[in-house]
Amino acid sequence: MLSYDWLKIACTIAAVIAALVLFFTMVGLKPARAQKFYVHLYGALNFGGDYTDFTDELDDLLSYDVLDVRVENFGNDFMAGASYSARRSSGEGSVAFAADYTSEEGGITPFADLITMGMTHPGEAEESLNMFWCMDKYFAELDSYLARFFGEEWRTAPVYNADEAELCFRARNVEGPNNMNRFRSESQIAEGLKEERVRLETLRSDYLWLLDPAKGGLGTSKLPYAEYRSEVTLDDGSTQTNVYQAGVSLGGLTDIDRFISYSKADGGVGREKLNFLIYYNGKSDFDDGTNDGREDLKYEAVTLLKYIAEKYA
Numbered sequence: 651m652l653s654y655d656w657l658k659i660a661c662t663i664a665a666v667i668a669a670l671v672l673f674f675t676m677v678g679l680k681p682a683r684a685q686k687f688y689v690h691l692y693g694a695l696n697f698g699g700d701y702t703d704f705t706d707e708l709d710d711l712l713s714y715d716v717l718d719v720r721v722e723n724f725g726n727d728f729m730a731g732a733s734y735s736a737r738r739s740s741g742e743g744s745v746a747f748a749a750d751y752t753s754e755e756g757g758i759t760p761f762a763d764l765i766t767m768g769m770t771h772p773g774e775a776e777e778s779l780n781m782f783w784c785m786d787k788y789f790a791e792l793d794s795y796l797a798r799f800f801g802e803e804w805r806t807a808p809v810y811n812a813d814e815a816e817l818c819f820r821a822r823n824v825e826g827p828n829n830m831n832r833f834r835s836e837s838q839i840a841e842g843l844k845e846e847r848v849r850l851e852t853l854r855s856d857y858l859w860l861l862d863p864a865k866g867g868l869g870t871s872k873l874p875y876a877e878y879r880s881e882v883t884l885d886d887g888s889t890q891t892n893v894y895q896a897g898v899s900l901g902g903l904t905d906i907d908r909f910i911s912y913s914k915a916d917g918g919v920g921r922e923k924l925n926f927l928i929y930y931n932g933k934s935d936f937d938d939g940t941n942d943g944r945e946d947l948k949y950e951a952v953t954l955l956k957y958i959a960e961k962y963a
């Protein structure tokens with residue numbers, strides 16, 4: 651007994667632990683790609699005191715359907731670039747912060763580096779941003795999205811469409827590929843529908859705040875779009891300049907250095923060329939009444955932008 655039972659006991663304990671790990675892995679929450687909100691800080695940036703708590707604040711800020719948040723910093727060196735490429739090749743990333751500034755004479759800025767990295771056909775007239783949303787297209791889709799749930803008068807006289815919201819919720823979290831362990835029973839679904847209404851009403855409220863000239867001033871001198879200009883040569887030999895609204899400029903936020911900033915060539919702290927970009931992660935691949943979340947959760951970036959603009963103005 652002394653020679654053999656200890657081995658049986660040890661094996662039994664190990665088997666029970668393995669079974670428990672397997673069980674909780676199977677029933678645990680597995681965030682879908684759209685339910686992960688990852689912030690990328692690209693280029694040589696300085697971090698203020700608020701950077702330490704930013705992940706925790708982000709976790710509290712975003713909607714119930716965002717299950718995993720992360721903030722990653724990618725500098726200018728080779729290893730950081732390789733790490734960034736690996737992250738993007740696997741589809742990671744929701745938004746990015748980058749400065750349109752470099753202290754090197756004639757050097758490419760982190761902002762321009764990101765844009766050119768994502769261009770589909772560099773040097774051709776039909777090039778697009780590909781990896782990032784053009785802001786005019788992004789917010790045009792948001793207008794239509796909010797009209798779906800609050801009616802065409804969603805800005806001034808919203809009427810909440812509970813049936814449409816339920817279709818959206820079920821397509822994403824019940825019939826769809828997102829984690830269905832959260833909403834198995836009708837009581838869980840009922841609670842989820844309440845959270846879905848909060849998500850949609852918060853999105854509408856945050857967007858209206860950004861549009862208000864007295865507050866966010868999106869698209870005005872307060873919070874202008876960050877432009878990227880690209881020159882292309884046409885078939886006739888002439889040159890055409892394409893202008894893209896590639897992001898939102900944060901240069902007017904006078905306290906943004908409490909979060910991030912960049913170093914100027916003269917040693918000063920820069921904020922005027924800081925930009926906010928939103929990744930384009932494709933459309934939903936599902937056409938059978940389900941939704942993998944990309945159509946809905948891509949607008950979580952609006953809530954973050956409103957938070958940044960309000961906190962650091």
